[in-house]
Amino acid sequence: EVQLVESGGGLVQAGGSLRLSCTSSGFPFADYAVGWFRQAPGKEREGVSCINSDGRSYYADSVKGRFTISSDSAKNTVYLQMDSLEPEDTAVYYCGASVNVVFSGAYYLENYGAMESWGKGTLVTVSS
Numbered sequence: 001e002v003q004l005v006e007s008g009g010g011l012v013q014a015g016g017s018l019r020l021s022c023t024s025s026g027f028p029f030a031d032y033a034v035g036w037f038r039q040a041p042g043k044e045r046e047g048v049s050c051i052n053s054d055g056r057s058y059y060a061d062s063v064k065g066r067f068t069i070s071s072d073s074a075k076n077t078v079y080l081q082m083d084s085l086e087p088e089d090t091a092v093y094y095c096g097a098s099v100n101v102v103f104s105g106a107y108y109l110e111n112y113g114a115m116e117s118w119g120k121g122t123l124v125t126v127s128s
Contacts, residue, residue, distance in 0.1 A: 002026040002117040004095045009122030012085055018124060020080040022095030032099045034078045035108050035115065036069065038091035038124075045094070045112050049080060050105025058105040062088075085126045092121040 008020040022034065035050035049069040051057045057069050068081040078095065096108070096115030108114055 002097050002099055004097055004117055004119035006093065006095045006119040006122040009093060009124045011125045011127065014085060014087055014126055014128050016085050016126070017081070017083045018085065020082065020093055020095075020122060020124075022078045022080075022097075022119060024076045024078075024097060026099075031102045032097060033102050033105050033108055033115075034071065034095065034097045035105060035112075036078075036080045036093055037096055037112050037115075038089075038093045039121075040091040043091075047109030047112055048093070050108050051078060052102070052105050056105060058109055060109060082124070085124075087126045087128045090124060090126050092123050094121045095119040 003025040005023050012018055032053045036048040037045050038048050039045040047060055048063055049059045049067055051069045051071055066084045071078045096118050098116045
């Protein structure tokens with residue numbers, strides 16, 4: 001079973017930056033998808049960014065040009081660099097992973113329920 005632990009959340013002013021980390025146990029796998037999702041109070045969880053094991057990355061339109069996803073296989077860690085943060089980015093950010101049945105990261109951005117494993121989340125608060 002894949003275990004995921006998120007870190008790096010916190011309070012930041014609008015225009016600032018944060019880097020989230022998702023560290024996994026049970027890796028490496030030959031084929032996987034890891035993604036970042038977020039849920040603001042009173043809203044449904046939404047996809048933010050996903051990366052496949054072949055390096056392809058995908059982003060929600062709302063974060064394109066501001067967020068960057070990357071992976072470090074030696075550390076079993078996926079990062080989300082978040083720049084130019086806006087108050088609308090305030091949410092709990094969750095890391096999700098699939099290693100058994102793996103689709104394109106673009107699919108998971110629209111179908112977060114297809115992710116097989118989840119972390120407990122890390123809170124990001126952006127003040128105006």
